[in-house]
Amino acid sequence: MSRCPQFCVVGHPNQGKSSIVSTLVENDSVRIGVESGTTEQAERFEFRMQNKVVLALTDTPGFQRARQVLAWLEQVAVAPADRPERIRAFLAEPQHQQQFPDECRLLEPIMAGSGILYVTDAANEVSRADEAEMEILRWTGQPRMALINPMSEQHNAAAWQATLSQFFQWVRVFNPMTASLPSRQALFKAMAELTPEWTADLTRLSQQLAARDQQRLLDVSLQLAEYWCRQVSRREPLLTLPPLLTDSPEVYLQQQLDQAELQLFQQLATQWGHGQAELQRDVNWELDHDQLMNTETWYLWGLQQKELLVVSGGAGMAAGAMLDMGLAGSTMMLGALTGGVLGTAGGWLASKQLPGKRLGWLPLSGKKSYVGPVKHPNFPLVVMARALTFTQLLWLRPHAERSRLALTAKASDWSRPEQVRLLQWAKQLQNDQWKSKQQQELADWISEGLQQRLKAVLQQEQQQSFL
The missing domain is CATH 3.40.50.300 (P-loop containing nucleotide triphosphate hydrolases)
Incomplete structure (x- = not known):
């Protein structure tokens, strides 16, 4: 052997x-x-x-x-x-x-x-x-x-x-x-030529790493899709809250959402061999405070008020257009106009709700037996932007790098159709209209977006590698 x-x-x-x-x-x-x-x-x-x-x-x-x-x-x-x-x-x-x-x-x-x-x-x-x-x-x-x-x-x-x-x-x-996959593959290629004894093994290793990355992309896309759906639709029954809860139910929901984000990061870090990686969830935020729910700084991740107004309106118009199609056009596009107005108004009102110390924007259900889900239209964008960012950072991170991961990307970097589509999915999810088809579409959207972002970085590095 x-x-x-x-x-x-x-x-x-x-x-x-x-x-x-x-x-x-x-x-x-x-x-x-x-x-x-x-x-x-x-x-x-x-x-x-x-x-x-x-x-x-x-x-x-x-x-x-x-x-x-x-x-x-x-x-x-x-x-x-x-x-x-x-x-x-x-x-x-x-x-x-x-x-x-x-x-x-x-x-x-x-x-x-x-x-x-x-x-x-x-x-x-x-x-x-x-x-x-x-x-x-x-x-x-x-x-x-x-x-x-x-x-x-x-x-x-x-x-x-x-x-x-x-x-x-x-x-x-x-x-x-700084070496991610292309640099390591280039090095393994050179190492393979040092002696015929190891040529086949090192060539196979390089191929296995490429295949692993393709499978990893599929797996993490499904993970992120499932995570996003849980966060956007998360609600906590009031009757089952911890009996010794000293904070409000809204604060408890906030803590659960934050903890879920941290668990996702730790899960990916462990899966990819970065067990010692630490997440600095934003360079401008205090590390010992809950990070995800700091709505005063959501503009760093989601959209600012004017952008949110337009995107929410676009999502509303798209929903109205779907209604028109369902009625064979008999509404004469009234649904699209109404949806646009309602979506815009909803986006405007929500974007003005900066809560300060209180978290009243975490709405109770109609019967007031649950706290959540978060209905602010920026929330789905923020959750996805942060998850995609630390996924990309972990993916590209060499194992010799030991500094904290600092999140920097934001949803405003995406195209307008992408932003609208994500808000449409969030509405469907929160209105119990979510099907397996949408779940797969979401996973495909994540996979395509991650692949494009990674490809741009890796192509630049490959040009600098010694092949």
Whole structure:
């Protein structure tokens, strides 16, 4: 049984080695720190697809005394073909485990059959210590690639590229803090050409990642459609509210809606391997307050008053036109005109209802036995805009990125027909006119919109990738 492709990630301390491991194996538990020496031991991380290990990377401590190690290796003149054996002789010397512990930890898995990913940030001029590291790695005889990790704007990539190409089979620029699928696929393609032994496996891995993204798009579209429907139609029976409830029923509904949003984010983050991701639900809002229901700042996500007036009117006219069609035109388009007027008026009145401290805009049902659903026409737009935004951010987020996710998009970026359509669906849902057909249409609408947004970002990145 053949081994899966496995590589050791090596280089100077604090060059971004752990970040590269985290992004490539999609594991945000890999320790990353700005201080030197975060990685103290060689640690193996496996990337699994369909419960099978498809790639293994060993995160190693950096070189500490490369020039001394190279001096020991060169004490005896050996032919190029015998250099790997000279490396093994170095590892077999008992005192070297104490004298050169970091070099031993990184060379041992390499000599056990791992390929090499040598990482540099190219921030400084190439030094004699750098050249010693590269020469030692060349002596191993293992498949090897150099990665320039542009950790800062100040780098000497051209000089490093010229030097690295003398020691490594491939040299690539790879930023683990921004790399989404196209960049990783480009890197896997280059890694596949290092040795015929792993060509098929790494090519298959790239194909599996593309297929997984297609399936993920279908799955998350269904999830978001179900979530949106629950939020837009959510109501809480007054008779079953918590007995020790100290706030008003409206506040309780607000808390339930907020909690549902946070649960959706956490569910997606866990599914996609971002278990440590934190959601900063808006950079201008207090993090310890309920976020979704802050209607004073809904304009950040939905529509401002004038926009809401037009879109609500459009949704009303569309509903009236449907009535006209149902009556075979006998109303002489009276339904469309009436619907437009009612929709516009409803949108105007709702947009003026900025509640301040009270939440009276959370209407009770006719019999006043329920609180909810939220009838403000901006609410369906806000719920969808926020859900689509953190879904896109999670999708594109490399696993080495550890900053909080800050939501920034808004429904006003959508086309007018999209805005009207979403409000029409919300009306149908809240009026108990929702069918499986509409549910599928909503999921398809989400899938198409996400695909377009992701495609634009990924195409831009692909143009910058080394293919």
